[in-house]
Amino acid sequence: MTVEFEARAGNGRFLVSDTAPAGVFTREDLSEEQLLFGRAAEEFMRTEVAPRAAEIYAKDWPLTRALIKQAADRDFTRLEIPEAYGGLGLDKVSTACVGEQLGLLPSFAGSLGAHTSIGTLPIVYFGNDDQRQRYLPRLANGELIGAFALTEPEAGSDALSARTTATLTADGRHYTLRGQKLWITNGGFADIFTVFAKVDGKDFTAFIVERGMGVISGAEEHKLGLDGSSTTALMFDDVKVPVENVLGTIGEGHKVAFNILNLGRVKLGTRNIGGAKQALTGAVKYAVGRRQFGKSIASFGMIKHKIAEMSVRCFVGDAMVFRSLGEVDEALSCVDANDGAAVLREIEEFAIECSINKVWSSEALAYVVDESLQVYGGNGYSREFPAERAYRDARITRIYEGTNEINRLIVGTRLAKSAAVTAAMASGIGPADHTGSTVRQLVAGAKRVTLHTLAQAAGKYGKALGGEQEVVSRIADLAIEVYALESAMLRAEKMQARGGGYAAVALDIVSVFAADASDRLIIAAKNALAAITGAGAATAVERAIAELRHGPFDTIAARRRIADAVIEAGRYPL
Template sequence: MEVTNQLVKGGEFIIKETDAQDVFTPADFSEEQNMMHQTALDFVEKEVTPLLDRLDNHEEGLMRGLMEKAGELGLFGVSIPEQYGGLDMDFPTSLRVTEGVGGGHSFPVAFAAHTGIAMLPILYFGNEEQKAKYLPGLTNGELMGAYCLTEPGSGSDALGAKTKAMPTEDGEHYVLNGQKMWITNGGFADVFIVFAQVDGDKFTGFIIEKETPGLSLGNEEHKMGIKGSSTRQVFLSDVKVPKSAVLGEIGKGHLIAFNILNIGRIKLAAACLGATKMASTLSVKYANERVQFKLPISKFGAIKYKLAQQAVRIYAVESAIYRAGMDIYRMEQELLGKGQSHNEALLGAAREFAVECALLKVEGSEVLDYVVDEGVQIYGGYGFSADYPMDRAYRDSRINRIFEGTNEINRMLLVDMILKKGLKGELDLMGPAQAVQQELMAIPDFNLEEETGLFAAEKKTIAKLKKAILMVAGTAVQKYMNSLAKEQEVLMNIADMAIKVYTAESTLLRVEKEAAAKGEEAVSTQIDIARVYLYDTVDQVNKFGKDAIGTMTEGDEQRLLAMGLKRFTKADLYNAKEARRRIADKLIAANEYAY
């Protein structure tokens, strides 16, 4: 894939306007990339979907068999170098394939654990011997992997792990003792990435094989959803491994855990995207089939609202996912050009866009929850029946707000990362923030000059919403200084402002670019989608901003900030009802998710 567009920095969207032609959209995927996506979709439809009930009952060997087939098809090797049996394709393609398997309920959980947090640590941090030993089998499906980080006492606080790894007297081995829980693929994995404290305080990764004496498994967990995925505890009782099992460097396990999570978060968003499209299609089909009062319920305004709002949020998060995915790829190419290895370059690029990865993990998982919840409602009483598909979709979606760091952790993390970039001088937050403060004290600009061009007015609205973020975040930094981390509610308010603005801007840019290529008439309902999403975003940013300002200030300062927020979140009224009806009518006519 040729890279010619402008390079941006992670988190820079808050202070910088982006040109629509610099944004990657799903329309830009090549025929080869779309073929890989279709291969994944076909695999789920033909191989996974017919087996969902049997998978949920944990039929022995069934999930592993599906995983082996996926490996044989090349789905595990999208981002793996050819020397280890992979296809060595780019990062946006790996996102596209992840989206393709996303509608497979429990299957994408097993798939993502294997291809992401199990394989990538070896690819990026393993030595040549470790890569040569494990990656070919993990790539072709002969070996299965699992990732062992979480413990009963350490979930979000990953570095608080208690599992110990003590070196033997001769220094040639380590002996591990501890307990890991919620280990996806635990029941059939051959290779485990295990994190332990060496000498009590050096957080370190290890590669441990299933047959190693002392490694044992608990029973399958009884879960609310994703019942078909294998989730077990892993017990380590005097597990003796050679020093060659150390992954990376002693005491540097946090580099493995946290860098891999950046990639995992945006890939989780892509998997959620695939699931949302499946649930939207199910909703549309049922609404067309279900007759009440002698009419299909898809004829009714209340149902059209639901179908349209599902599509609006799906299209918006999709726009943001592939915008960020290409930005990561461009940064990777930049780092490669500076002489970094492929491994260093992708990790560095993902680290640069860790803000966007966290943001998308939150939005992707919450959009899926919204879509399946409305799907249940569209199905009505049948939505509550286990004999209909929304039951499984509803239960399976819920874990995604916990996976890869809870959404609360990710919200606070993304704000912390933006502020740290500003303090380090990696982002010029101070200049724009001061400009916003000066604007608050100035007379408002009542420039009534007519805007021209598609989305000219909407772009001005986006620019004002970014000022609202800078105003609220700047006030938070001034008020709380080093204690800001304790003000979690305020951090989450700021995060939600950033999430909605990034997603709204991504949607506008995508539609603007596609309108320039195809003409506005060809993307008329996509224009509706962009405007409806922004219309909702303005009020949401206002609410999040008011909550934060009300928390942080009082008196004249509060009144000044409230006036500023009102100015920055002002937008004209818009007939969103008719726009949503047009959006829904296209879905209804296509009898599927059509965007």
């Protein structure tokens, strides 16, 4: 089905637009080429990577490097590198089709993902031609492995407080780097690092640093999860880096760091949802085979509830990720793919949506792996079964690529600065348009309440809004809920138009999600408006509840239908 993008997306415009199903990209719009990449990635993970899991978790880094080289031989490391530098120059949706399948083994996903994304893309987007010629072909073919070195002992979420320094040598030919980085994925074996340091202690700048220049890796961290990926500190003790290896402009390292993280966040969403689908499928297979009280536990209502709710999270997250990536690809189709600065300007327009996807998908994954483990019962607590490792591996997704707290602040504060959103607030916010399905009514009402709450907050706090973190996070929760619900609704409506398949199941999923989203929206609005309006809270909250109230719906029956469809398929089938 053709996607007919109606207007420019990004920068929170979903809050002020009325999008039609034909105007969003969904899984059902994947091309045959994109599907082939996904199937090839799944086959690679199942036949080459999964059978070596024990060795990967034993920290056999030569094996991990060899598997990354095999991935390169299958073109999985080339997707986003321009053709002129040994890549394929494909769209972001194609990368999502590959990334989703990496969820089968999250530790390897972390290693390969760090290489292809944050380890390579800084040079793709910010490197000059010489830097691209020197490094990208060898990153594309797997000869070199990349990594991204931003975090420091005293610079976590506050990345710009970095203490690593870069001082120009007397002959003007090198920068001398001194400092330490922490939590570096691929730190134990990577060859090339994008390192952030302050020139003369003040100008935050990115550098391309080769291991042979004197980079020293610390010991492997003993982690809760992802214990089959390398995570170390890096030490820079008078490391001489040629001036030709400054990446981008001196003093503009923040543009490199934050734009690469923006893209990494939405791509992490594909891996998160892929991992959630793996966990759900494992739980279904276990539940079908596990018998208690004389029958399969999959026949019990409370197990069906878990299977259905896990399916809801997978469907909604899938709709969000592909919607966002489709919009990013549409925006990038209008610029020269070889103009890294232009590409990054377009990607920055989607910072809000990237953060929304990161928060929602990581919290959805957390829910799914938790409920999956519960389905396994006592066996889920044993390392002999896959649920235990999935549970541990998932925890980091709410921390890296920016904590979910930081990403909520990004959503809320950027919405307050969005030209499209502020224009809507300035023009006056009327009642929601109560037409169409009850879900559409809820989406419209939720948009109005979110805009109204944001307008009230901006009016009261002005430029100090960013300091009201509790209020900002509640506004972010409203926006995240709107984006999730609308994305799922649009995908389901698109499936209805096509007919057949799992269209009826999709409708049940959206109806269940809307019923629960109504309650979550009301809570977020009540908390925010009570803090903002003070004495006028009662009236403001009553108006919000009127907009967000969702009529009674038999979610129990709908969840049973969802679960039955998934159990019959023996896996998550949508």
